[in-house]
Amino acid sequence: MISITRNLIAGISKLFPDAIFYKPTSSKVVSLTIDDVGGVDTLQILDTIDSFNENIPNDRERIRATFFVITDYLDDSKTMLDEILNRGHEIGNHGQKERRHSSLDTLEFRAEIDQAHEILSSSTIDSAIKWFRPGRAFYNDGMLKILKESTVYYDKFALASMLPLDTYSIFDNPNFTIKYTSQFIFPGSILLLHGGTPKRTTNTVEVLSTLLTQLRQQEYKVVTLSELWGSSLTNN
Numbered sequence: 001m002i003s004i005t006r007n008l009i010a011g012i013s014k015l016f017p018d019a020i021f022y023k024p025t026s027s028k029v030v031s032l033t034i035d036d037v038g039g040v041d042t043l044q045i046l047d048t049i050d051s052f053n054e055n056i057p058n059d060r061e062r063i064r065a066t067f068f069v070i071t072d073y074l075d076d077s078k079t080m081l082d083e084i085l086n087r088g089h090e091i092g093n094h095g096q097k098e099r100r101h102s103s104l105d106t107l108e109f110r111a112e113i114d115q116a117h118e119i120l121s122s123s124t125i126d127s128a129i130k131w132f133r134p135g136r137a138f139y140n141d142g143m144l145k146i147l148k149e150s151t152v153y154y155d156k157f158a159l160a161s162m163l164p165l166d167t168y169s170i171f172d173n174p175n176f177t178i179k180y181t182s183q184f185i186f187p188g189s190i191l192l193l194h195g196g197t198p199k200r201t202t203n204t205v206e207v208l209s210t211l212l213t214q215l216r217q218q219e220y221k222v223v224t225l226s227e228l229w230g231s232s233l234t235n236n
Contacts, residue, residue, distance in 0.1 A: 006186045009161050018144050019157040023188035023228050029221045030189045031228040032065040033160060034204065035133065036098055036167075036196030038073030042080055045195055046087055048205045052212045063212060066225040068094035068133045068158075071119040073196065081123040090224035092131040092158060093117055098196060102138040110146050117152070130226055131158040158225060160192035166203055167194055174206035181211060185218065190225065 006022070013021040023031075034045060053062040067084050069091055074080055084091055095101055096116045101109055113132055120129050132153055134143065139157050148155045162184040165171040171180075181191060191211075193204040215222055 003186075005161075005183060006189075009184075009189075016159075018155075019139065019159045020154075020190070020229065021159050022161045022186075022190055025188040027221075028187055028219055029223055029228060030185065030187075030191055030215065031225045032063065032222050033068060033092070033133075033158070033190060033192050033225060034065055035068045035094060035164065035192060035194045036070055036073070036200070037067045037084075038069040038071065038080055039196070040075075040080070041198060041201040042067070042195055043083065044201050044205050045208070046083060046089075048208050049089075049212070050087060052208070056216075061221065062088065063222045064088050064090070064224045064227065065222070066090040066092050066131065066158075068092040068131075069116075069120060070094050070098055070196070071096050071116045072098075074119065078119065078122065081120065085123060085127050090226055091120055091123070091127060091129055092133055092225065093120055093129055093153075094133050095135060098135060100136045100138055101134045101143060102136075102140045106142040106146065109143050113146065113150075128152070130154055133158040137164070154229070159190070161186075161189040162192055164192050164194060166200065166207075169199075172199060172203050174203050174210075177203060177207045178210045178214075181207065182214065185215065185220065188228070190228070 009021050049063050056062045067089055093116050095112050117129055130153060134157055137159050147153055166177050194200045
């Protein structure tokens, strides 16, 4: 099943070379990414990961995730950015609003990514923002041109190894989400869950309690997207 899923994702990635869906590797490492975060409910997700990490004595083995922040969800103090970084995680750019960025014209998208980046990079902790994940996973040539012109971001959009079904009310059930997400656990995969609303956050918190245990039992290391994409943790 793992090889079938990975081969399917590999085939899709060849059709969309300007996005990343997984990291080609034989090492048992995956990236955990959380979308639509920034509001106070993000603390529930951070606390869940912290609780799991308390039982892992080796700091290098602890769970680290990439949180794709929507800047409109942040309060004026932007303390949530520090919370994410202080707990050892990475911040990614998910724009100013929860929307399909491919519906914006080129100038609107440039303003979206730049203004969101300015807010995200204003954290009191120095941390590079390297990834942009487009809303609903759609992007176009105009967006790609702007991304490639950036001297800050990787020149590929950060997608995932799975479709985000947990954003649809018919699927936002923890039991379904864990079974669905488990199908995409393979070396180099990019897993995706959501915050942004109380319902989605509750779903993600319950899923993580099971998913992180499952990954640990299967001897997977769970890292940020930048750690996965870097060469130090993986081998082809």
